[in-house]
Amino acid sequence: MSRKFLETESPAWVAEGLISEEQRQKLLARYPPEAQALGLLPLLGSVLVGLSALSVVAANWQGLPAVLRLALLLGSLLGAYGAGAYFRRRGNVDLSHGLIGLGLIVFGASIILVSQLYQLVGYDVSGLLAWVVAGVALSYVYGSRLLVLLTVVIGAAVQTYCVEVLGSFSYATAVLVAAGLGYYWWRRPEVVSSTVLATGLLWQAGLLVIVLHAKITWFFVPAMAIYAAGDWQQSRNGARALQGPPLVAAYLFMFGLATFGETDTYANVLRPPLLPYLLSLGAVFAISVAGKRARGRFDTLLDWLLLLPGFYLPGGLPLAVATLVVLYAHAGSVLARAHRQQDSDQLTLGAVLFVVATAVAYFKLTWAFLDKSLFFLLGGVLLLGLSWYLRRRNAQTLAAAPAPTAPAAGEAPDSTVAPETPPRHD
Amino acid sequence: MTDLLTWASDPARRRPLLRLLVAAQVLYVLGVAGAGYATTALGQHIVLATTPVDPRDLLYGDFVRLRYIISEAPLSQWHDAAPPKRRQGVFVLLATGPDSLSTTVGIYPKAPAAAPGQAVLRAWVTDVFRHSLALRFNLERYYVPEGSGLRLEKAGRRHPLRVHVSIAPWGQARIARVVDVGAVAGRK
Numbered sequence: 114m115s116r117k118f119l120e121t122e123s124p125a126w127v128a129e130g131l132i133s134e135e136q137r138q139k140l141l142a143r144y145p146p147e148a149q150a151l152g153l154l155p156l157l158g159s160v161l162v163g164l165s166a167l168s169v170v171a172a173n174w175q176g177l178p179a180v181l182r183l184a185l186l187l188g189s190l191l192g193a194y195g196a197g198a199y200f201r202r203r204g205n206v207d208l209s210h211g212l213i214g215l216g217l218i219v220f221g222a223s224i225i226l227v228s229q230l231y232q233l234v235g236y237d238v239s240g241l242l243a244w245v246v247a248g249v250a251l252s253y254v255y256g257s258r259l260l261v262l263l264t265v266v267i268g269a270a271v272q273t274y275c276v277e278v279l280g281s282f283s284y285a286t287a288v289l290v291a292a293g294l295g296y297y298w299w300r301r302p303e304v305v306s307s308t309v310l311a312t313g314l315l316w317q318a319g320l321l322v323i324v325l326h327a328k329i330t331w332f333f334v335p336a337m338a339i340y341a342a343g344d345w346q347q348s349r350n351g352a353r354a355l356q357g358p359p360l361v362a363a364y365l366f367m368f369g370l371a372t373f374g375e376t377d378t379y380a381n382v383l384r385p386p387l388l389p390y391l392l393s394l395g396a397v398f399a400i401s402v403a404g405k406r407a408r409g410r411f412d413t414l415l416d417w418l419l420l421l422p423g424f425y426l427p428g429g430l431p432l433a434v435a436t437l438v439v440l441y442a443h444a445g446s447v448l449a450r451a452h453r454q455q456d457s458d459q460l461t462l463g464a465v466l467f468v469v470a471t472a473v474a475y476f477k478l479t480w481a482f483l484d485k486s487l488f489f490l491l492g493g494v495l496l497l498g499l500s501w502y503l504r505r506r507n508a509q510t511l512a513a514a515p516a517p518t519a520p521a522a523g524e525a526p527d528s529t530v531a532p533e534t535p536p537r538h539d
Numbered sequence: 540m541t542d543l544l545t546w547a548s549d550p551a552r553r554r555p556l557l558r559l560l561v562a563a564q565v566l567y568v569l570g571v572a573g574a575g576y577a578t579t580a581l582g583q584h585i586v587l588a589t590t591p592v593d594p595r596d597l598l599y600g601d602f603v604r605l606r607y608i609i610s611e612a613p614l615s616q617w618h619d620a621a622p623p624k625r626r627q628g629v630f631v632l633l634a635t636g637p638d639s640l641s642t643t644v645g646i647y648p649k650a651p652a653a654a655p656g657q658a659v660l661r662a663w664v665t666d667v668f669r670h671s672l673a674l675r676f677n678l679e680r681y682y683v684p685e686g687s688g689l690r691l692e693k694a695g696r697r698h699p700l701r702v703h704v705s706i707a708p709w710g711q712a713r714i715a716r717v718v719d720v721g722a723v724a725g726r727k
Contacts (some may be wrong), residue, residue: 216561220568227571
């Protein structure tokens with residue numbers, strides 16, 4: 114509770130007899146005003162001093178002798194790790210993890226700057242691979258979310274460099290991130306790190322598709338493999354966090370297909386050979402279904418609707434209708450699941466997906482035939498009606514929830530006194 | 540048997556493990572520096588000529604952009620059944636001519652055996668044209684000490700520079716120095 118809130122609200126509580134004046138004083142004493150601004154000053158000061166030192170070094174970098182440059186890099190590396198270890202022993206965990214992360218960044222910068230110092234040409238990514246190895250190892254030793262996040266970003270950056278500059282895909286980097294941090298995720302499925310890990314791996318999968326000059330739809334085989342790994346995860350939250358990014362990618366693809374998929378010009382880009390593609394995706398699907406079965410999560414099976422390979426259909430009306438049906442079915446499945454689990458966040462998500470599908474359908478099917486003003490009028494009315502309907506469903510679902518989760522608004526079915534709201538007949 | 544994560548994150552093991560990791564990182568950075576010295580000390584030395592570059596393109600902050608005569612090669616020098624692809628890594632066989640400059644003998648997808656007086660430099664295909672292909676050696680950037688970049692830029696605009704490259708036995712290459720031949724000749 115914020116002190117300010119307490120200060121402004123508590124006199125009214127005393128006036129209404131909720132608490133006495135002594136209790137008010139006790140409450141105020143419990144939340145002393147924090148000297149946050151004062152605590153920030155030394156931190157800001159040290160940041161400024163650090164920045165000035167950095168700019169002095171950066172400005173004279175090329176003029177410094179090689180040995181001094183090497184010493185400066187190694188000095189900051191040791192300093193950052195040493196300070197990190199020191200604060201960890203003192204119990205200041207956040208600061209310690211921040212400093213260890215800084216050490217990891219300095220290590221990568223040292224590799225790059227020392228290669229540059231000796232004008233060395235990198236022919237493969239092995240120089241930077243050590244950076245990823247260090248990141249994974251430090252993540253294990255410190256079990257820190259920040260270090261996991263940093264390592265995922267470093268892995269993605271190294272892979273991007275490898276693809277852009279060296280023209281090859283570093284399978285070692287991909288395997289290191291997927292296996293090293295994948296195992297970490299398997300043991301500690303935290304929500305944020307799971308999402309970050311999935312995003313980083315999707316990025317690398319995208320780069321692989323680019324390097325292999327493959328049809329972009331192949332992207333969904335590794336993407337859904339990440340999804341399938343989530344199905345085997347015991348923690349449901351960690352699983353859903355990992356599955357979020359692949360699902361978003363699949364949804365965006367289906368959305369794009371529904372919106373722009375009319376012409377047949379994309380056929381060359383999207384259609385891989387039918388049999389190998391369907392077999393690989395089918396294999397991933399089987400792994401995913403087995404996982405859902407083992408963990409009792411068949412309610413999420415309809416996520417796979419988004420992966421229906423509609424792009425094999427001829428363009429034009431058949432494809433437009435098929436993709437719209439899929440978008441509606443998917444939104445419906447999310448809504449149905451949310452209703453069953455009485456999850457208000459999922460309800461909102463389902464409603465948004467439903468509205469988006471409707472907007473696409475409306476845009477696709479009526480734009481050509483309608484006068485523009487009528488288009489906007491009808492569209493607006495449709496969305497308003499839809500939002501009203503969904504809000505109604507939403508409220509009903511939450512009201513029907515068991516007592517602890519129900520809002521105390523007198524809407525429970527068996528409530529005897531319902532002063533303002535007339536009884537509903539559903 | 541405990542799993543790897545529990546083993547590694549045990550607070551009792553944190554200090555020795557961190558020491559080990561930091562020591563490995565310091566050694567690694569020193570190793571990169573050592574590879575730099577070793578490439579010059581043990582490597583094969585070749586001299587490459589640059590072509591004058593668009594001056595607007597030459598100076599980028601603290602490095603000079605170089606373009607070599609061997610950066611472009613006729614397709615007839617390509618030694619493989621399959622045509623070269625963009626981004627492909629290739630090996631360029633170089634021979635030293637009478638003027639001590641190295642020129643391309645052939646371009647191979649796999650490392651060829653070099654005869655005496657020949658050297659192998661790795662490169663990437665950047666473009667494939669109808670009769671020629673463009674190559675990139677990752678030697679296109681020369682990091683220069685503060686302020687001296689401008690002199691090289693002006694020199695490179697007028698006449699080609701000579702770039703001394705060391706190639707280590709393990710294939711790594713580095714620019715040892717860049718010499719402005721025209722300036723030396725002019726002063727004489």
